[in-house]
Amino acid sequence: MLPRRPLAWPAWLLRGAPGAAGSWGRPVGPLARRGCCSAPGTPEVPLTRERYPVRRLPFSTVSKQDLAAFERIVPGGVVTDPEALQAPNVDWLRTLRGCSKVLLRPRTSEEVSHILRHCHERNLAVNPQGGNTGMVGGSVPVFDEIILSTARMNRVLSFHSVSGILVCQAGCVLEELSRYVEERDFIMPLDLGAKGSCHIGGNVATNAGGLRFLRYGSLHGTVLGLEVAAQALLRFCRPSAPARGCWVRSCLHSSSWMLCACSWSGAISTWPARCKMLWALRERITEALSRDGYVYKYDLSLPVERLYDIVTDLRARLGPHAKHVVGYGHLGDGNLHLNVTAEAFSPSLLAALEPHVYEWTAGQQGSVSAEHGVGFRKRDVLGYSKPPGALQLMQQLKALLDPKGILNPYKTLPSQA
């Protein structure tokens, strides 16, 4: 019941590891990673290209010479074993499957840079993959894109105990970072159900909202800087250490935070144990739903006063065609996670859901993507939330950074913009 020592929390600068310790201080040792594997004995996931109307773009295919070049860049970090490639080809919801033949495991941003330079020259498509915990198919290949895994880029590079600035690699697992900073009386501004597997790079890429949004606000507001591998493509010079701002934030007693965070569950409680249990239940919802069979997932941003309406609307609309229609989320930021479950994927149920859900959302001036990102699944519905001019500008920005379009193709941007 007594407040623990007040917690402040850090922002962080993500960057790839320099060759050695670099000017940011010595590496603080590798952090353990929880893998994300598919359960044995589960049925095969259909190939994405067979379920969805998507056509392979004219990228090159990986040759023996490419593999030899990759082996020179990341010795011992080139995976071509079909068995080992099964899990990273499938998203964790087990609804999408690519057919990549190569996975690369760099340790440093220099290695990433060399890989991307090679892929750019050879016109090879690349699919970056962190913890593979995404909800929208952004982290798995659609065809045979090379999987660029951040699993071995899991080092904390430095932590400043006054300013609270954490500098780490993109592949650090959120839960490990939380533990790391909590041992130093800080707290990560982000927490979410997938924390045991998700990588901080993916969190930042999707601007993940999560369970602490109400208190700490938008994740991007706490990111001080990024080191971006596209520099290699643009023939940029090797960057010097990025400029850093030093800062710390003020304190909040953990007890009042508990009270506040728990209020969303409808149970006002100051008991840390009960809170923990409530959160644990909340964090398991996604996993529990996937046991129904197939889950149609939506992640909407809506006016708070209309947040639950679509759930009751869909229950009436779908009747027995759906096993469950479940809505939960973040009252604070009007983010609804809408889940419709069924025994298996069915085109007729999909047709009953889409575009209805998106049209309903647009009618509320809501957004069809809140915190899960756009990925493969949402790319063709962005138009419900964004005007054509904005989509065109996104395309132009992407083309500026990735002129050949090799970086995670078939994702985020509409196929016809």
Add this chain to the structure above:
Amino acid sequence: MLPRRPLAWPAWLLRGAPGAAGSWGRPVGPLARRGCCSAPGTPEVPLTRERYPVRRLPFSTVSKQDLAAFERIVPGGVVTDPEALQAPNVDWLRTLRGCSKVLLRPRTSEEVSHILRHCHERNLAVNPQGGNTGMVGGSVPVFDEIILSTARMNRVLSFHSVSGILVCQAGCVLEELSRYVEERDFIMPLDLGAKGSCHIGGNVATNAGGLRFLRYGSLHGTVLGLEVAAQALLRFCRPSAPARGCWVRSCLHSSSWMLCACSWSGAISTWPARCKMLWALRERITEALSRDGYVYKYDLSLPVERLYDIVTDLRARLGPHAKHVVGYGHLGDGNLHLNVTAEAFSPSLLAALEPHVYEWTAGQQGSVSAEHGVGFRKRDVLGYSKPPGALQLMQQLKALLDPKGILNPYKTLPSQA
């Protein structure tokens, strides 16, 4: 002494006013604006083009036909009176002076859009101006750019009392917005000395840090969206109402906030009156310094433990050549406002300061621009903090949005990148 009702605070969506009330709710009436005028009887400020080595780019000059077109777009909002143009041609520090012959005062984003379309077609350069309280010469013309004032774009368009979302025009004065939301038991996440004059559009453009940074973090983290006039140039469709997220943040007792905020002044105090006085003193430093004559201003981001070293270093280096060397700022985010004053501008004092200050900052891996923006004054020193590749990318992004380079030329980006 008793905590007031706990305060939550809003984020906001900035957008231009729709023709009428629009779908965001009815306009909440114009807010008063405090003008920013030069004192009478002060000596003439030298023309920027005579003091600095800068050459006019080949933009068109404003013709009678242009004036007639502007009068059609913003009836009664075209200022050409030389008397009235004196103040907006000079920055408030009185160190830079342009020679613009036209100032436009639109009321809506549609008018801004039409103005920019015309300027784009005619290759006329444009200098947007808010409260003209900037420190880096970003808000005044260098040559004869058309001044596009946001002074009449000062309406709150809507405020949501649950989510805390404020939608307003770019020309709202920060202090007026503070008053508006405080009447509704919210608080703006930003406060700074110029609050009585500065416009929220300028605050967002420079990602102003200010006095509440320690508690509320980066301003950009609380901005939910912007409506950007460059859409007109790119022949974008007229946007539909932008997607909005709904959110609210948790509470902080105002008493503990006072304590925390005041601790920077070195005086731990829970007395609101004393706090107010301390803050008032802090807010007047900039004004007081300008009475010395000429102020060389630097706004650096440095490691907290080295924050004050440059002040003592410069006092020893400059000796009696400087009237005062003053350093103050934000311990929380390592932001130092370094000020060197003298009777008048002197090239030899400038040579003693630059590039020394920038080299010293780069040596600490600091940033040459913290919260004041880059503007005219800092554009050629960005290279001390950013690698050439990053500067090149900034140029490319600017060119994408503004292909003819008419939007605030001579600012922010290096003259030779």
